[in-house]
Amino acid sequence: MLIAIILTFLIHVFLGLPLFLALLSSAVVGFFFIDPAMIPRMMPQQFYGGINAFSLMAIPLFILAGNLMNAAGMTDQLMRLARLLVGHLRGGIGHVNVLSSVFFAGVNGSAVADTSALGPLLVPAMRKEGYDKAFAAGLTAASSLVGPIIPPSIFMILYASLTNVSVGSLFLAGVIPGFVIAAAFMAMNGWYAWRHQLPRNGRAPTLKELSAAVVQAVPALVAPVIIVLGIVMGLVTPTESGGLIALYVVICGVLQRRLRLRDVWASLTETVRLTSAIFLIMAASATISWQLSYAQVPAQLTTLFTPFLDSPLLILLLLSLIIFTVGMFMEEVSALMLLTPILVPVALAAGIDPVQLGVIVTLNITIALITPPMGACLHVAAAVSKLEITALFRSIWPFVLVALGVLGLLIVFPPLTLWLPGLFA
Template identity: 65%
Template sequence: MTYAMFAVFIINLLLGVPLFVCMLLAAAVGFLFIDPGLFMNTLPQRFFGGMDVFSLMAIPLFILAGNLMNNSGMTPRLIRLANTLVGHFRGGLGHVNVVAGVFFAGVNGSAAADASALSTLLVPAMEKEGYSRKFAAGLTAGSSLIGPIIPPSIFMILYSSLTNTSVGDLFLAGVIPGFILAMAFLLMNAVHAHRHNLAPSGKRATLSELLAAVSGAATALVAPVIIVAGIVFGLVSPTESGALLALYVIVAGLAQRNLSLARLWAAFTETARLTACIYAIIASASVLNWLLSYTQVAAQFAELLHPFMHSPTLLLFVISGVIFLCGMFMEEVSVLMLLTPMIAPVALAAGIDPVHLGLIFTLNVTIALITPPMGACLFIVASISKLDIVEMFTGILPFIAVALVVLALLIIFPSLTLWLPSVFH
């Protein structure tokens, strides 16, 4: 049965069938094997039940807030602030790319949205400054990884809904790793700029210019405070935080006359489209998860991990390898939804902190976004940058290597992830 389900899934995936349909077709084959009568009763219940989770309501609200940010003119202001802070260094626009990624990370938590915004605004400018298009596109795709690590993070919300882990702790756990990843990319850019003798993108900003840039971006900079502080201090739930953030961006955008009704409508329609895609995958994965659990496939998979339970660090490396390989060929939400219920019980039984595991999961599926052959951010950046996809694949490899080194550091030194949440307990 398992082989038949896997074959149906892979064949349909290769044929270009939407991922949630691939999962439903694989589940349908499984139901036919065990009990055709369950098909009509259980599949609809599990499909809609998978979406009927209160904590998942935060996802469309954070997506909406990010789309509103992009449609209200806040994105160029964040890039201007980044340019004011680091543009005067050698290879300044590359540094601006990474720092802007950090700023965007505190707004929407979506790597795809960050990749789209950064590619549109910075890749052509970096090319004019002497960067090769391949390196500029690779750095942009790498910078987009920071988005789901620094809070808010859609992946962390999904993991929280599956494991009942505190969203506030997960958000705090992502802060230090996100900055470590940013510093690693800044170092890569500095080395590249030195080797190719790239000039700064501008002069050092004066105090008045810095204050003006901070003032212009102040509206966007308040967003992370609303998200993190409200959740960490127990003032609001993640869902309420997302609603407050979306309302704040709407009010600020209308007050500053940067958010027209047409842009507001565009943000709502894009949010509806993305939310429908994510929820369809969540619902389909819920059906498949129930079936794998019912047929003991999940337990058999967990048994494969038991030889590594004597060492939490080794187990995390093995888990990371499994997630990374799956993420290379599957959509990241589906990887998270399918693997978390199977892996989390084993990892927790081995003594791995659920917050640490959540961060490792999140970083793994995020790296998959820039990993060939199916990484979504690769295709977004290549398309916007008008770069051949093969060149994009070769250009991204150094950034994947650096991200994997950061992942290894976080596995070996759990305190990098767990120290900040412990401060607030």
């Protein structure tokens, strides 16, 4: 049944069918393996049930907060701060690219939004500084991977809704890995700049200049702190946190006279558009997840992995290989919704901490955003840099290997993900 569902999905995607329709048609195929008579009753029930969760309301609220921050100019202030901090180093504009992604991660939690916002600005700037176009586009796409890892994270909210793991613990667990990923890509950029002897530009900022930039960026820098601390300390739920941060951004934008009514309307419109697409995919994926659970596919997979359950490290490597392979050919939200209910029981049977697993699954799914042929960030980066997508397909693999290296560190050293949540346990 699983093979038939996957083949149906891939065929319909390559034929150009919208993703949620490709998933629904795959669900229809799945019901023919279970009981076709269940289609009229179970498909609507599972389709609606897949998005009928209070915690999922946080997703549109965090997306709205990110859109409002962009409209209010807060992201411009973050980029200016990044330029002052690292722009004077060799390869400084590349470092600005990565550091801006770190700042943006605390704003919207979306890698694709990060690539879309930073690419048109930073890829041309990197070209002027002597960077190869393919490397500039690749670094822009790759650095955006920190978006779903550093809180807030849409992928982590989805994972939590499927596994009943604390969103606050997942957010905390993503902080250190997010900075490790950023450090890895900054090291890669530094090596590239040294190898090609790129020039240093400008001078180190004065304390006065840096202080002024930090003061201007404080409203944006405080936002992720409010989100994480509010959830971890039990003051607000993730959904309430999303509403609170959206209101906070509106107040800051109005007080700074940067946010107008038409900007709020445009942000709301974009949020509705993006949220609708995500929720349609989630609902269709939930139908297939129910089918796999009904057919006891997770239990069968656990039995298949029984010989390896004594080695959590090997289990994580095997599960990562499965997620990485599926992610290359399937849209990321769909892959997360379909694979999580199947793979989590295997990991729990091996004694793997569900919080560590959540970060590893999230990073795995996120890496799929820069792997050919379906990687959404690749297509966005190629479009904004006016680069042939096939050229970016060839040049992206060093960045993928660096990201996989960080994934390996998280698997081998669990404290990288579990230490910070442990402090608040």
